[in-house]
Amino acid sequence: MTHQITLIPGDGIGPEITEATRRVLEATGVAFHWELALVGEAAQDKFGSVLPEPVLQSIRKNKVALKGPVTTPVGSGFRSVNVGLRKSLGLYACLRPAKTYPGAPVVRKEVDLVVVRENIEGLYSGIEFKKGTTEAARLIDFVAETSGDRLGKDSGFSLKVISESGSRRIVKFAFKYARANQRRKVTAVHKANILKFSDGLFLSVAREVAKDYPDIEFEDRIVDNMCMQLVQKPELYDVLVAPNLYGDILSDLCAGLVGGLGLAPSANLSDELAIFEATHGSAPKYTGLNKVNPMSLMLSGVMMLRHLGEKESADRLETAIAGVIAEGKHVTYDLKPEAPGEAAGTSQVADAVIARLGS
Ligand code: NAD
Numbered sequence: 525m526t527h528q529i530t531l532i533p534g535d536g537i538g539p540e541i542t543e544a545t546r547r548v549l550e551a552t553g554v555a556f557h558w559e560l561a562l563v564g565e566a567a568q569d570k571f572g573s574v575l576p577e578p579v580l581q582s583i584r585k586n587k588v589a590l591k592g593p594v595t596t597p598v599g600s601g602f603r604s605v606n607v608g609l610r611k612s613l614g615l616y617a618c619l620r621p622a623k624t625y626p627g628a629p630v631v632r633k634e635v636d637l638v639v640v641r642e643n644i645e646g647l648y649s650g651i652e653f654k655k656g657t658t659e660a661a662r663l664i665d666f667v668a669e670t671s672g673d674r675l676g677k678d679s680g681f682s683l684k685v686i687s688e689s690g691s692r693r694i695v696k697f698a699f700k701y702a703r704a705n706q707r708r709k710v711t712a713v714h715k716a717n718i719l720k721f722s723d724g725l726f727l728s729v730a731r732e733v734a735k736d737y738p739d740i741e742f743e744d745r746i747v748d749n750m751c752m753q754l755v756q757k758p759e760l761y762d763v764l765v766a767p768n769l770y771g772d773i774l775s776d777l778c779a780g781l782v783g784g785l786g787l788a789p790s791a792n793l794s795d796e797l798a799i800f801e802a803t804h805g806s807a808p809k810y811t812g813l814n815k816v817n818p819m820s821l822m823l824s825g826v827m828m829l830r831h832l833g834e835k836e837s838a839d840r841l842e843t844a845i846a847g848v849i850a851e852g853k854h855v856t857y858d859l860k861p862e863a864p865g866e867a868a869g870t871s872q873v874a875d876a877v878i879a880r881l882g883s
Pocket of ligand 1: 592593594595596597606785786801802803804806808816818820856858
């Protein structure tokens with residue numbers, strides 16, 4: 525069977541790591557038909573939109589996409605294509621495993637964590653009011669009327685939105701994932717002591733949902749404490765479920781524990797659709813240098829193969845990647861902190877993984 529996949533190369537280092545990943549996926553022997561899709565600045569120039577409708581149609585049709593990172597201008601310019609994709613397609617869950625591979629320059633040995641991040645709500649609601657606008661002034665008046673607080677006229681606002689239904693959906697996802705993958709515990713991460721009506725709602729829903737999964741242990745942690753605990757005692761944790769921003773930050777922290785962003789895969793999921801991408805961004809300063817680690821996207825490719833039911837090929841590809849890391853010869857600079865001058869390039873990593881798949 526040939527799998528139809530939407531392939532989004534992205535920008536910055538995206539096209540290089542996407543090409544390396546496409547090559548290793550094809551070397552597993554699984555048949556793919558790739559449907560190429562442009563987003564971001566390149567799409568703006570060609571189609572007049574950073575997220576053209578045909579891209580969304582392609583993903584809805586194929587149900588699975590493999591995506592390189594896409595640059596978002598900081599502070600101004602167009603809104604994030606990544607957030608746009610997740611929202612337009614209802615990809616409410618972001619799954620980010622962090623696992624130690626022997627040979628990687630890890631901070632902590634034997635880490636095996638999965639971050640389940642709520643992907644649509646929270647502080648990424650996209651609802652913002654710019655300083656000095658009529659809308660911001662109306663909001664300032666509303667707050668004064670309803671709470672008595674006088675906010676400065678020089679304030680800008682980003683709305684944090686947490687719904688009961690969104691919280692239930694993501695916590696259920698985390699428990700179902702834990703059950704299906706023989707995980708023992710789910711930890712809900714929040715700041716409910718301060719944010720009583722948003723994180724407080726998330727936590728109370730999490731406690732309720734946990735009752736339906738008596739076979740899985742449940743606990744909660746305040747996000748700041750969680751960060752410290754993950755650095756000191758990651759072995760105490762298993763599946764973490766968190767609102768959007770905390771999930772984003774925690775998954776980079778977990779990536780740091782196991783060797784960095786070059787080894788951090790991710791999947792954006794709804795009940796029907798899936799986009800597999802690296803946790804990291806487009807690292808613009810490395811564009812076109814054949815330098816960065818393609819393994820985060822390759823490991824996302826392993827997740828994609830499992831999602832497609834190609835379990836044996838997924839296991840073989842993961843073993844091949846792990847073998848290249850363990851050997852430590854054909855790895856990029858981030859996995860060779862002692863001798864970065866001897867590091868391999870992006871495409872050589874793909875060659876080494878393919879050589880192992882063939883042997
Ligand atoms: P980044 O993740 O692109 O890079 C941060 C640093 O991490 C890099 O400078 C590099 O040192 C290291 N790094 C990242 N990927 C690596 C790899 N594969 N191999 C080795 N080292 C790697 O973060 P940033 O610089 O904050 O963001 C750059 C752009 O990417 C921004 O426009 C941001 O909005 C965007 N972004 C996109 C996505 C996405 O497409 N899903 C995710 C995060 C950030």
